[in-house]
Structure formats: structure tokens, C-alpha cells
Amino acid sequence: MTGRYTQRYAAFVAERSKIVIVLLLLLTAVVTAGVAVSDTEEGGIGDFEVDAPETRAADYVKANYGTDNTTAAQLVVREENALSRESLLAGLEFQQEIREDESLNATVTGIAGIENLVATAAVIEDRQAAGERPPDGLPPLSEQIESVERRSDAEIEALLARLLDPDATLPGLQQDPSDFLPTSYDSGPDAVPQESYDAQVAIADLAEQRFDDAFVFGQGVNDDASSRAVGDSFAIITPVALVLVLFVLAVTYRDVLDVILAFVGIAGVMAWLTGLMGWLNIAMSQLLIAVPFLLIGLSIDYALHVVMRYREARQGTLEAEESTAETTAEVADGGLSRGVRAGMAAGLAGVVLALAAATFSTGVGFLSNVVSPLPAIRGFAMLSAGGILATFVIFAGLVPALKVEVDGLVENRLGRSRRKPAFGVEGGIVTRGLSGLADLASRAPLAVILLAALLATGGVVGATGIDTEFNQADFLPEDPPGWTEYLPGGLAPGEYTIAEDFAYLSANFGLQGDQGQSQVLIREGVTDGAVLPAIEESVGNIPEDGAIVFRPDGTADVRGPHTVLRDVAASNETVAAAIEEHDTDGDGLPDEDVETVYGLLFEADEEAASGVLSRDDDGTITSARLLVNVEGSASSQDVAADTQALASGIGANAPVSAVATGGPVTTAVIQDALLETLVQAFAVTLVVILLFLVVLFWVQYRAPTLGLVTLTPVLAALAWLLGAMSLLGIPFNSETAVITSLAIGLGVDYSIHAGERFLAERERRDSL
Numbered sequence: 169m170t171g172r173y174t175q176r177y178a179a180f181v182a183e184r185s186k187i188v189i190v191l192l193l194l195l196t197a198v199v200t201a202g203v204a205v206s207d208t209e210e211g212g213i214g215d216f217e218v219d220a221p222e223t224r225a226a227d228y229v230k231a232n233y234g235t236d237n238t239t240a241a242q243l244v245v246r247e248e249n250a251l252s253r254e255s256l257l258a259g260l261e262f263q264q265e266i267r268e269d270e271s272l273n274a275t276v277t278g279i280a281g282i283e284n285l286v287a288t289a290a291v292i293e294d295r296q297a298a299g300e301r302p303p304d305g306l307p308p309l310s311e312q313i314e315s316v317e318r319r320s321d322a323e324i325e326a327l328l329a330r331l332l333d334p335d336a337t338l339p340g341l342q343q344d345p346s347d348f349l350p351t352s353y354d355s356g357p358d359a360v361p362q363e364s365y366d367a368q369v370a371i372a373d374l375a376e377q378r379f380d381d382a383f384v385f386g387q388g389v390n391d392d393a394s395s396r397a398v399g400d401s402f403a404i405i406t407p408v409a410l411v412l413v414l415f416v417l418a419v420t421y422r423d424v425l426d427v428i429l430a431f432v433g434i435a436g437v438m439a440w441l442t443g444l445m446g447w448l449n450i451a452m453s454q455l456l457i458a459v460p461f462l463l464i465g466l467s468i469d470y471a472l473h474v475v476m477r478y479r480e481a482r483q484g485t486l487e488a489e490e491s492t493a494e495t496t497a498e499v500a501d502g503g504l505s506r507g508v509r510a511g512m513a514a515g516l517a518g519v520v521l522a523l524a525a526a527t528f529s530t531g532v533g534f535l536s537n538v539v540s541p542l543p544a545i546r547g548f549a550m551l552s553a554g555g556i557l558a559t560f561v562i563f564a565g566l567v568p569a570l571k572v573e574v575d576g577l578v579e580n581r582l583g584r585s586r587r588k589p590a591f592g593v594e595g596g597i598v599t600r601g602l603s604g605l606a607d608l609a610s611r612a613p614l615a616v617i618l619l620a621a622l623l624a625t626g627g628v629v630g631a632t633g634i635d636t637e638f639n640q641a642d643f644l645p646e647d648p649p650g651w652t653e654y655l656p657g658g659l660a661p662g663e664y665t666i667a668e669d670f671a672y673l674s675a676n677f678g679l680q681g682d683q684g685q686s687q688v689l690i691r692e693g694v695t696d697g698a699v700l701p702a703i704e705e706s707v708g709n710i711p712e713d714g715a716i717v718f719r720p721d722g723t724a725d726v727r728g729p730h731t732v733l734r735d736v737a738a739s740n741e742t743v744a745a746a747i748e749e750h751d752t753d754g755d756g757l758p759d760e761d762v763e764t765v766y767g768l769l770f771e772a773d774e775e776a777a778s779g780v781l782s783r784d785d786d787g788t789i790t791s792a793r794l795l796v797n798v799e800g801s802a803s804s805q806d807v808a809a810d811t812q813a814l815a816s817g818i819g820a821n822a823p824v825s826a827v828a829t830g831g832p833v834t835t836a837v838i839q840d841a842l843l844e845t846l847v848q849a850f851a852v853t854l855v856v857i858l859l860f861l862v863v864l865f866w867v868q869y870r871a872p873t874l875g876l877v878t879l880t881p882v883l884a885a886l887a888w889l890l891g892a893m894s895l896l897g898i899p900f901n902s903e904t905a906v907i908t909s910l911a912i913g914l915g916v917d918y919s920i921h922a923g924e925r926f927l928a929e930r931e932r933r934d935s936l
């Protein structure tokens with residue numbers, strides 16, 4: 169049944185080639201028009217939500233503690249003495265330069281660095297000497313600069329020693345230097361995000377001009393580097409891919425016209441790809457770099473199958489199919505030598521079903537990612553599947569029709585024969601190599617199967633230990649290898665130090681923003697006397713070799729009600745007296761009538777108190793939270809585990825509900841849920857493809873078991889892939905999991921062609 173349909177389709181393409189060309193060119197033009205309607209910009213991976221205690225806690229924190237829609241950037245200055253008077257002045261002057269730039273100043277609401285703390289301390293000393301009150305917050309930059317300029321190097325060193333002494337107190341200084349992070353720039357709540365990102369890039373340029381060794385790290389700088397890296401990747405890979413394609417086609421075709429037709433087909437597929445991006449409103453991202461090169465490889469595969477079957481048909485090595493508009497002639501070996509249209513009809517009929525099956529299975533393999541809640545992965549799935557369909561349309565329709573017209577023109581008008589032998593049938597090193605592989609499989613099938621099974625088993629064993637953690641550093645552009653320096657100017661990539669900068673920042677400072685801090689939300693019984701001691705004990709039990717940052721004094725960098733109470737009490741006698749009155753065990757924290765102490769805390773410093781405590785309209789304390797600084801280089805899963813251990817310790821020692829949350833924790837929860845979803849989708853995909861192959865081979869050849877046989881090498885390749893990822897230390901997470909689509913999609917494609925050709929040859933020969 170399917171044979172009749174494929175023969176009719178092939179005959180239509182061969183006999184009505186001009187109509188096919190016109191229709192498919194019009195269709196290509198319509199699809200390509202999507203480029204004009206596209207207004208998408210480059211995008212990231214994206215995000216989505218999962219209903220879990222950690223994400224619900226994050227929503228509660230957002231609703232009760234508030235966020236200010238800001239983005240942070242950090243400036244790191246690496247000098248022999250970054251705390252010298254000269255370096256501190258340079259930092260203050262750099263801030264002044266930012267403030268004097270209207271476009272940058274419009275997106276910056278706050279700038280703070282160690283230079284500001286030193287300068288503020290100097291201003292406090294100056295005002296005290298003049299009998300004036302200390303400033304509320306940071307004094308004007310001009311006053312800060314003047315106070316530092318008036319002091320000698322020795323005076324600045326003495327001031328720094330006092331600032332960095334954990335036991336010293338400086339009245340009027342509102343920020344603790346011991347846990348200070350590098351300079352941060354926060355965009356205002358009303359600023360357009362892209363404007364603040366652009367400001368980060370501009371600030372990075374200013375820093376590069378002013379300092380000998382400095383860098384700025386932030387989302388805007390990250391996005392800029394990623395965008396440039398994508399462009400550089402295309403610039404390098406594209407010509408290399410074209411050279412490889414030209415080499416492969418030249419070796420296999422050995423015919424200029426066929427090579428040109430293949431490139432025309434590839435150009436058509438790329439036109440569809442760019443058009444589909446517009447029509448589907450898919451933003452460019454790092455994940456999509458692989459799609460065009462995947463389609464180029466698939467295009468070559470399809471082109472070779474179509475052209476080689478056509479050549480076999482014209483040479484007389486394919487059995488006769490139903491007659492077409494052209495006649496056939498007997499050749500010496502008893503086969504049938506066909507004309508152009510008859511050859512294309514016979515050749516295309518023999519391969520189009522396999523191409524269609526490969527297109528369906530490959531498309532399904534990639535389309536399985538459409539269940540992902542991440543926009544970039546959904547875009548990858550839809551664009552890959554659409555591009556695979558485009559490859560089938562072009563190389564099973566347009567290219568065969570074009571070849572009929574071109575070969576007909578050359579033979580009829582120029583009188584030159586276009587009969588060419590198929591690749592691998594004329595002898596030579598390639599034929600001997602292919603024959604050697606075939607002989608090995610036929611003479612020692614059990615040995616081949618055993619070897620494949622051993623490798624697959626090894627892959628499965630390796631896959632059991634594969635890393636499934638998500639780490640932001642894995643997706644930062646790295647500096648290109650040294651050999652790229654010798655590329656021509658247009659191909660040479662830029663320098664990317666952002667991965668190195670991120671590692672330095674994580675190792676020596678801390679990461680500003682949501683991903684540099686986890687939280688513990690405490691509810692239900694927050695004012696119980698056992699809560700603050702439980703927090704103290706749990707924080708004291710945090711291991712130093714974990715993901716949580718430790719201060720220079722050896723304590724975990726965790727801020728909460730316990731630290732705010734002590735900080736405010738150091739400068740407020742009322743709060744200090746209340747704590748002393750309600751502290752029964754002498755640990756410096758109240759353990760009875762805690763709500764009264766919290767009320768006094770809000771009266772003394774509402775801003776500090778509201779950062780770690782929430783209350784309703786009646787003034788009742790409803791929750792508390794801990795702000796936990798974490799290592800930027802740690803994986804989200806490690807951060808989540810350590811934060812959850814902290815929360816569990818609090819919940820075990822106090823009658824409260826303590827839930828880990830915050831950026832890294834919710835990222836880990838989301839990534840784990842997403843990975844589980846993708847794995848389930850891949851399993852369903854394999855089942856769907858298996859059923860499809862069973863039905864296909866039963867309908868076409870009455871050999872349903874061949875469907876299982878066809879899928880077996882795909883499963884083996886999948887096991888090898890996962891094992892290789894484990895050996896190479898490549899994590900298997902929601903972003904890298906899409907590589908399994910390649911193994912499934914392309915693996916089934918190759919396996920179908922091998923199985924279908926085996927059955928076709930089996931019918932023509934007496935033995936296996």
C-alpha cells in the first residue's frame with residue numbers, strides 16, 4: 169500500500185518538476201517572509217515556576233519583604249594594594265564620573281564600596297572634630313573625596329585598621345566593613361531593565377579606562393558577553409562547516425552540478441529556518457547555535473540518499489518500478505538504464521518513505537523538548553522540528569525537481585550524459601573500508617553485538633554517576649583557545665574573561681544579587697523564646713567546607729533577627745536595655761517577651777528590622793528570615809542542600825516552620841523538576857518512536873520486530889553518550905539534556921536508513 173503512494177509521489181515530482189519547483193519556491197518565500205515580521209531580540213534560557221514549599225516561601229518573601237526591581241553589578245579592582253589611599257581616591261573619583269554621566273546616573277540609585285566606608289569614617293571624624301553631628305547615610309561624594317585627600321597614607325591605614333577590626337565600633341557608620349562586597353550599582357525601580365544592563369556595560373568600559381586591572385560583573389555584562397560569543401561562534405563555525413560540507417559533497421558526488429544543487433538545498437533549509445524563527449517568535453539564544461549545523465548535517469544525509477538512489481536507478485542497479493513518462497533501456501548486466509525522469513521516479517520512490525520516517529522520528533525526538541517550561545528550550549524544540557520538516561520538503565521535493573530539470577537540460581540541450589555511478593560501488597579505499605565494516609558485521613555478528621553491549625553497559629554504569637547539578641558558571645563564555653588568535657581579522661573572536669572574573673569574584677568576595685544569597689523563611693511561633701537560640705545554634709553548626717560563605721572572623725555569613733538585634737543594640741540604649749532585661753541565659757539575645765523587644769527594634773531602626781522581620785497592620789510579628797550569603801561558584805543543588813540543613817536545624821529546635829528559599833534554592837528545585845519532566849518526555853518519545861517503527865516495518869515489510877531492532881542501536885548510542893558525558897565531567901541538567909534529542913533523532917534517522925536498505929537488498933539476494 170505505502171509503495172503505491174511513494175511511487176505516485178515520486179512520479180509526480182519527476183514528471184511535474186516545473187510545477188513542484190514553482191510551488192515550493194513560493195512556499196519558501198512565504199516562510200522566509202517571517203524574517204520581516206520578527207521583532208525578537210536575543211534571549212536567555214528563561215524561567216518558569218514550580219509549586220513547591222521553597223517557591224511558595226519565595227512568593228511569601230516577595231510579598232512581605234518587598235523587592236525593588238533592581239539589578240546589581242560589581243566592580244573588582246585587582247591591584248598590589250587595592251586599599252591604598254591612591255586606590256581609594258581612584259574609586260571615589262570613578263563613582264563621581266558615573267554620577268556626572270547623565271545616562272548612567274539615571275539608572276543608578278546607589279553606589280557603595282570600601283572606599284565609601286573609609287571616606288565616611290573620615291567625614292565622621294572631621295565632623296566630630298568640628299562639633300557637628302555625623303551624617304545620616306553616605307555623605308556627598310565631594311565631601312568624601314575631600315576628607316580622604318586631607319589625610320596622609322599613614323592616617324588612612326590607621327582608619328582602615330579600625331574599620332576592619334571586628335571588635336571596634338565607629339558611631340555613625342551604618343555598614344559593617346567585614347562583610348562588605350565589591351562596589352555595586354543598582355538600577356532604579358523605574359528604569360527599563362535593558363537600560364540598566366547597557367549601563368553596566370558602559371560602567372565596565374569606564375573601569376577599563378581608569379584602572380589597570382579591574383572588571384565589572386553583572387547581568388548586563390554577562391548578557392553582552394554571551395551575545396558576542398554567539399556571534400563569534402557563528403563566525404568561526406560557519407566557514408569551517410561550509411568547507412567540510414564542500415569536502416564531503418565533492419568526495420561523494422564528484423560532480424560540480426550535484427554539489428551546487430546540494431548547496432542550493434542547504435540555502436533553502438536555512439531560509440526556512442530564519443523564517444520560522446520570525447513566524448514562531450523565537451528569540452536567539454546559545455542553545456540555538458547547534459540548530460543550523462544540525463540541519464546542514466541532516467541536509468547532506470538526505471541529499472546523499474536521494475542522489476545516490478537516483479544514480480543507482482539510472483545505472484540500472486535498482487529494480488524496475490511502475491512506468492513513468494520516459495522509457496527505460498536494457499543494459500549489459502540485465503538491469504534497467506533509465507532516463508532522467510524515470511530514474512528520479514524510481515530512485516525517489518525507493519527512498520522517500522525512509523526519509524519521511526526519519527523526518528517523523530527525528531522531529532519527534534527534538535519536539536519532545538516542547539514540554540519544557542523554559543522558553544529557550546521550547547524554542548529549540550520547535551525550531552529544530554520545523555527545520556527538520558523543512559529539510560524533508562526541500563530535499564524530497566525541491567532538490568529532486570531541480571535535479572530533473574538540470575540533468576534534462578544538460579542531456580537534451582548540451583548532449584552530455586548525466587549518468588554517474590553511486591558512491592562506494594566503483595572500488596577504491598572508501599569501498600574497501602565500507603566492505604570491511606560490512607564483512608565484520610556479517611562474519612562475526614555476535615562479537616560485534618557483544619562489543620556494543622559491553623560499551624552500552626559501560627555507558628549505563630557511567631550514567632548512574634553523572635552529575636545532574638546546575639551551575640551558573642557552566643554557561644558563561646570562556647576565553648577562546650590560543651589558535652584562534654591566528655584567524656583572519658573578520659573571524660578572530662573577542663576576548664572573554666567573564667568566566668575567569670566570575671571564578672575570581674566567587675573565590676575572593678561574594679556574588680551580589682539574587683543568585684548570591686539564599687534565605688530561610690521562619691513562620692508560626694516566630695516570637696517563641698526558643699527561636700533565637702535555635703537560629704544561633706544552627707548557624708554555629710554550618711560546616712566551613714560547604715556552600716555558605718564564612719566571614720573573616722570565622723563565623724557563617726548569615727544575617728537575621730539575631731544579628732540585627734545585636735547591631736542595633738550597639739548604638740541604641742533602649743534596645744540594649746530591653747535585650748538585657750529579657751535575656752535569661754546571658755547569650756545577648758532575648759528569650760522571653762521577644763515580641764516586645766521586636767517592637768522596640770522597629771521603633772529604633774525600622775529599616776533594619778523590616779529586612780529580617782515582617783508584621784501585619786496590628787504590629788504582630790508574622791515571620792522572620794535569614795539572609796545567607798553563599799559561594800557564587802557552588803551549584804544550586806549544593807546551596808539548596810546547605811540552606812535546607814540550616815532550616816531543618818532551626819525547625820528541630822524551635823516550634824516554628826523553617827523553609828529554605830531564595831534564588832539558588834528555587835533554581836535547584838526548578839531545575840530538578842524540569843530535568844524530571846524532560847527525562848519523562850524522552851521516555852515517552854522513545855515509546856512513541858518504537859510504536860511508529862513497529863507499525864512502519866509491519867506495513868511496509870511485514871517485519872514488526874525490525875522496529876525494535878532498529879531502535880536498539882539508538883538506545884546503545886544514548887547509553888554511550890551519557891557515559892561519555894559522565895567521563896568528561898559534563899553535567900546532565902535541564903540545559904544539556906537536549907543533547908539526548910540529537911542521539912534519539914539522528915540515531916533513529918541513520919538506523920531507519922540502514923534497516924530499510926538491508927530489507928531492500930535482502931529481497932534482491934539469495935542470502936544474508
